[in-house]
Amino acid sequence: MQTISAQNLHELYEKLGVPVDFVDAASGFTIHYLQQTFRNLPFRSEPFRPDYFSFLFIREAHGSYTIDDQRFEIRPGTVYFTNPGNYRIFEWQSIQDVCLITFNEGFLKEYVHPEVYRDFSFLLTETIRPQILNPDQFRGMEDLYRLIYREHHGDSPFRNKIAGSLMVALLLKIKEYFFRDYNPIYEGNRSSQIVKTFKRNLEQHFRELVGGQAEIPLRVQDYADKQSLHVNYLSSVISSKTGKSVSAWIADKTIAEAKVLLQNRDLPVKEIAARLGFLETPHFSNYFRKHTGISPAAYRSRQA
Structure with a gap:
């Protein structure tokens, strides 16, 4: 089925x-x-x-x-x-x-x-x-x-x-x-541990990007290296356990963070692009439009 x-x-x-x-x-x-x-x-x-x-x-x-x-x-x-x-x-x-x-x-x-x-x-x-x-x-x-x-x-x-x-x-x-005594490290099996660690690494990296502690977005290979895994194995585990590829998780995270930053009207789109690791503002705008169907400026205007 x-x-x-x-x-x-x-x-x-x-x-x-x-x-x-x-x-x-x-x-x-x-x-x-x-x-x-x-x-x-x-x-x-x-x-x-x-x-x-x-x-x-x-x-x-x-x-x-x-x-x-x-x-x-x-x-x-x-x-x-x-x-x-x-x-x-x-x-x-x-x-x-x-x-x-x-x-x-x-x-x-x-x-x-x-x-x-x-x-x-x-x-x-x-x-x-x-x-x-x-x-x-x-x-x-x-x-x-x-x-x-x-x-x-x-x-x-x-x-x-x-x-x-x-x-x-x-x-x-x-x-x-x-969850008062919740231990975020524990998971029931190896595949679950890999998924959980990937999600935490993804969240931590974007926190560093947005906060200015990192400048370059991590690639799929980088997330595999963080767990000492072959990139194909990481990709297979993430896809089979979550139904989404590593690249899709990264794209969804990028858009989620972009939408938050666009709420702050004092932040120019150029600065938002830089915070998320885009070297060129038009590249960020095209990326945002590809994944949302609208431009960053149009999204921001809708939040008024």
Whole structure:
């Protein structure tokens, strides 16, 4: 069976033949209740690889969720977190009350914090087991995601900024309940360790680029050298585990960081290009347009 790749939840639902009425196609952030969408049960998805993060809050539902080669039962009072790239299948037997939040790195960087992975390193992990909350903890989570839902589906011109601020509170609660003693080095197998280390190296390098501690972007070979791996082996592991090539990860990271920098209107596009390692501004502009469909200046004007 062919695995579906999806840039966002809207694209995934379209490919699965699921109603998309409650999902924003343009935003890097979505929040909706699955009982609004999955009315014909049971439902089993085709295998898919999403290019976004997700939190699933199970107040009352039953089914199963497969992440890579691990299958988990869905039970009431459970929270699921998954990050981009993992192979997944979900199966719903019943849904009474389930909230799904999805977001991409661009949203995190723009509306949560430019260095979000510094405070929430668990976002970079490979596979996280579902977490069961006690009733009081789940009610606290529920208060937050219902508030996020109301604000995101409102008509405020600042709804993304409000949702981003509320996501900080949600992430802090998740960190408090699940990841206070999280060890970012541990992963379950060698391939997972390679993926995790690559993601951390990618994040660290772009932090250095944007901060002026590095001038030249790392190549695929450089990321392989950091783990003492043959470049073909690194490429094979990353592609097979995440569904994206190393080059695609680098391109997506470059665009995410560029969008954050373009929020600062005091920064000339020329300086942004230099910070991201582009020797010529036109090269950066062409690169940005290739990956987004618009120029850096047009993107910046849309953020007014």
